[in-house]
Amino acid sequence: MPPAVVLPAVVLPAVVLPAVVLLGAMDTKGAEYSFVRDRLRAAGVETITVDFGVLGTPLLSADISSGEVAEAGGGDLEQLRADADRGAAMAIMAAGSAAVVKRLVAEGRVQGALALGGTGGTSLAAAAFRELPLGFPRIIVSTAASGDTAQYIGETDLILVPSIVDIAGLNRISTKILGNAAAALSGMVNAVPVPDGGSRPLVAASMFGVTTPCVTRARERLEELGYEVLVFHMTGSGGRAMESLIRQGYIDGVLDVTTTELCDNLVGGVFSAGADRLTAAAAGGIPQVVSLGALDMVNWGAIDTVPAQFRDRNLYVHNSSVTLMRTTPEESSAIGAELAGKVAASTAEAVVVLPLGGVSALAGPGGPFYDPAADAALFDAVRSGLEGSAVDLVERPEHINDPELAVWLADRLHALIRQAATAELQR
Incomplete structure (x- = not known):
C-alpha cells in the first residue's frame, strides 16, 4: 500500500484562481502540453503541470516531476527505469498521479483537470480523474475517445474528446482540437456555479x-x-x-x-x-x-x-x-x-x-x-x-x-x- 501522500516541496507558480492541473507524460508530449498551457493562460487560467512520464528527459519541466509522482505512488523513478517493466511502472505512476491530483483538488489549488494521450496515457489519466468529485471539470483529449469508452469513464462525468490525429506533434489539426479542449475547460472553470439544488433529500x-x-x-x-x-x-x-x-x-x-x-x-x-x-x-x-x-x-x-x-x-x-x-x-x-x-x-x-x-x-x-x-x-x-x-x-x-x-x-x-x-x- 503506498505511503500517505506528501506533495513535493517545489516552488509552484503563483496561482491566481482559477487554475487547472495538466497531467501527462512530459517526456513525450511536452510540446503539446506547452501549447495547451499557453492557451489556458491566454484565457486567464493558471496551470500546475504534473509529469507521469518515465522514459527520459522531460521536454517540458513540470511543477511536480515524475520522480515525485513515482514517490507518491510508492515507487522510485530510477528503479522503475532500471527494471524496464512498463506494466509495473504504469501501476506506480497511476497510483501516484491519482494521489497527487486528488490532493491538489482537496486543497483547492485547482478547479479543473486536463490530460492528453493515447490508450496508455488515457488509461492512467482517467484512473486519476475518475476519483474526482462529481461535477469537477475534467477533460482528456484521447486517441481512444470513440467506441466503447466505459473502461475510461466508468460512472463519472469525465469528458473524452477525440484527438482525430495522434497526439504526436503540433499541426493544423491537432492545434484545433487541443485549442478547443483548452477553451472548453477554461469555460467550465470560469462559469458561474450552478446552484446545488438546496437541502432536499x-x-x-x-x-x-x-x-x-x-x-x-x-x-x-x-x-x-x-x-x-x-x-x-x-x-x-x-x-x-x-x-x-x-x-x-x-x-x-x-x-x-x-x-x-x-x-x-x-x-x-x-x-x-x-x-x-x-x-x-x-x-x-x-x-x-x-x-x-x-x-x-x-x-x-x-x-x-x-x-x-x-x-x-x-x-x-x-x-x-x-x-x-x-x-x-x-x-x-x-x-x-x-x-x-x-x-x-x-x-x-x-x-x-x-x-x-x-x-x-x-x-x-x-x-x-x-x-x-x-x-x-x-x-x-x-x-x-x-x-x-x-x-x-x-x-x-x-x-x-x-x-x-x-x-x-x-x-x-x-x-x-x-x-x-x-x-x-x-x-
Whole structure:
C-alpha cells in the first residue's frame, strides 16, 4: 500500500484562481502540453503541470516531476527505469498521479483537470480523474475517445474528446482540437456555479421506457413530498451510475422500480450493469422500495445482432437499435432468486413489491410479452427467496404502470425514509 501522500516541496507558480492541473507524460508530449498551457493562460487560467512520464528527459519541466509522482505512488523513478517493466511502472505512476491530483483538488489549488494521450496515457489519466468529485471539470483529449469508452469513464462525468490525429506533434489539426479542449475547460472553470439544488433529500429511481408511466408518476409524488429525484435509465451504465452514487453517500432513499439489468447480466444482453447491481443500498443501509420492472426482457441491439441461439425466441423490435427478448420461466426463476437474495441482505428497511398485473408495458394481458408461466416463475422465486427474511414482501394486483401503484410506491418509500431519519435521531 503506498505511503500517505506528501506533495513535493517545489516552488509552484503563483496561482491566481482559477487554475487547472495538466497531467501527462512530459517526456513525450511536452510540446503539446506547452501549447495547451499557453492557451489556458491566454484565457486567464493558471496551470500546475504534473509529469507521469518515465522514459527520459522531460521536454517540458513540470511543477511536480515524475520522480515525485513515482514517490507518491510508492515507487522510485530510477528503479522503475532500471527494471524496464512498463506494466509495473504504469501501476506506480497511476497510483501516484491519482494521489497527487486528488490532493491538489482537496486543497483547492485547482478547479479543473486536463490530460492528453493515447490508450496508455488515457488509461492512467482517467484512473486519476475518475476519483474526482462529481461535477469537477475534467477533460482528456484521447486517441481512444470513440467506441466503447466505459473502461475510461466508468460512472463519472469525465469528458473524452477525440484527438482525430495522434497526439504526436503540433499541426493544423491537432492545434484545433487541443485549442478547443483548452477553451472548453477554461469555460467550465470560469462559469458561474450552478446552484446545488438546496437541502432536499435525494431519491434515486430506476426507469426504462416500458416503466416510464410508473416512475414519472412516482417522481411527481415524491417531489410533492419534498424530495429531489434522480432518475436513471437502466441501460447498464445507468444502473452502474446509480449504484455508484448510492455507495458515495449521495442518496437518502432508493425507488428501484426497474431492475431489468439483472436479466441482461444473467443471459448476456447488452444492458448488463454487472454483478454489483442491486447491492449498494442493501450494503449501505439505505431505505429502498424494489419492484420487478422489465424483468420480462433481455436487451439486444438491432434485430440482426441477436445471437443465433436466440433467434427463435419471442423477440420484439423496440426500435431500429434495440430488440427485446422475452425471458423464459427458467430465466425468470433465476432472476427472481437473485433479486430476492440481494434485497434480503439489506441492512436497512426494504420492501419488495410484486405487480401481479404485469411487470412492463409489454407484459400485461394481450401484450407481446404476456406470459403467465414466466411471471409465475418470477413471483414464486421472489417469494421463496424472501421467506424468513426481514424484507417486507407486498403483492399488489395492479400493472406496474398503474398510477395508483406508482403513488403507493412513492408513499411507502417516504415512510421508510422518515422512519430511518427518526431512528437516526434517537441514536
